[in-house]
Amino acid sequence: MRYTRTVPLLAILLIAAGLLSGCSRQEIYEAAMRYERSSAGLVPDTISVDGRKIAYLHNEDMHDGDTIVMLHGFAADKENWLRMAAELTDQYNVYAIDLPGHGASNKDLDRAYGISDQVGYVNDILDALQLSQVHMVGNSMGGAITALYAATYPDRIKTATLLDPAGIFEYDSELVGLVLKGENPLVVSKPGDFEKLVDFALEKKPFVPWPIYSVMEQKAIANHAINQHIFLEIRDSGYQPEFRDSIENIRAPVLIVWGKQDRVINYRNADVFSARIPHSQKVILDGVGHAPMIEVPEQTATMLRRFIEQPDTIITADAD
Template identity: 70%
Template sequence: MLRPLPAAFRPCALLILLVSILLLSGCSREAIYDAMMAHERKAAGLLDAQIEVGDRTIAYLHNEYPVDGPTLVLLHGFAANKENWLRLSRELTDHYNVYAIDLPGHGASDKDLDRDYSIGAQAGYVKAILDTLDLKRVHMVGNSMGGAITAQFAATYPDRVASATLLDPAGVMTYDSELVERVKAGDNPLIVEQPGDFEKLVDFALEQKPFVPWPIYSVMEDRALADRAIHHRIFEQIEKSGYDAAFRDHLASIRAPVLIVWGRDDRVINYRNADVFEERIPNARKVILEHVGHAPMIEVPEQTARLIRDFIQDQTDR
């Protein structure tokens, strides 16, 4: 129902040149990773930033150059981070003021093992973050866990959401998936426990894997290994939320228009659960993407961005 996914890169001469220069200069893997991330953020038109929300630090990305357009908030999935939105953001920052947030317990935001990471609690954290950023009414996009949080947020704070796009959202497990069967057997492919697990996770979550140059996976694996305790804590709490009938009941309270986008080859959450979201949300429509897995914004970013732009424009034209 949730998954960590890598930042995605497009193969290009400039990127290959950058990697070559960094290798020749004797940079460490972490330094190469940081430099390449900076390159990707620049290409997406985004800047890295942090804010204090209460007594906790929250990391996020935002437009380098604000535009005269709506605000779009992006919420990643379980054990993922704001960098998962870089490829998609390339297609959006010319039209929207984009905010990609590292949710509590993830990325560069504070990681507190004693915090409540249920879907309802996380929706409350998102409200506090948007309040601190002074974002009143937004279009929201969420993937996996972030999709469940987006739905919960839209149901709980209807005046704050102009539209919601749910990409392979968690929260409804009416139809089982390969992940469910593996977790029942004691094997959770979404949590990196030992070296080699990260690439297995990517193979499991993505049907269309993007070009990712060395040493991105190795650095991301190191970080995932360091965070496995918090990942176990979050997964345990969200797993309970995922089977909560109350969450499904909350969907009927969503007033904003909702677009549901799902990859047919999603092994994490069965795409047939899109029917449940569509049936329970009053103003919803769904799109099923062929040959796509659990992360459309990484696997088919141009197509996903076009769906989001057209959906938001449809609401504006009405």
């Protein structure tokens, strides 16, 4: 396990050194990201898919073992997986992808971003990366994509792990009430919104120094238009019966992990996913919000590793 508790201290030292040397907040942010990627054993890369740039992270040192593909959620990016990936790259080949419209990948306002559209994009990306069979992990929107991908391309999925997935909203959440009132904490539009987003989405907030948060907020504000566009494209996906019917066709083992304090998507929707997906099991994490891979990365990685190695074994929150 490469990631250690020295990271917050090192981040502080990076910031202090940056301030003393006159570095900008952007330079401090980039230095911190380089350190986190290195600690996770990952390096950034890009590939052209259908004439569009796709950014991703992959192992610095590749293995002969299995491959894990990680799909982030709405308005997020590949860096969301760094702390969890740090627990896995010693054994697995990890690919964390910036989905189209996100991160450093192309952001086209005239492109379709429905869940089924994104499943097609992911398949094209895996083709371009020459990844034939993978373990796929997705959070939120990425969880819905993972579930539908597993149903659509069963021969390419060894296991699927859904972390607080979108796609089914039978039980309303706090977010639904806010959106109905015309508020959306997931779309950052002005200074101060990013902190509200973090507070809303995460129950266990990791240490992130102010200069880094500041740059992340700037990026989120700059992405307001594309994020608003994508949100409108995926907003009603959880009310489409086709999605529920499709996931009944998943053949691979599926692990559903949900934070009980998720304010974005109600954790009780885990029961609906579990009832629909034939070979599935669920784990509810008390004290965790919408992003287990950020909030409890070691615990989430441990469950994933156990599930990949023994998919027929009952996985619990304290899996070892």
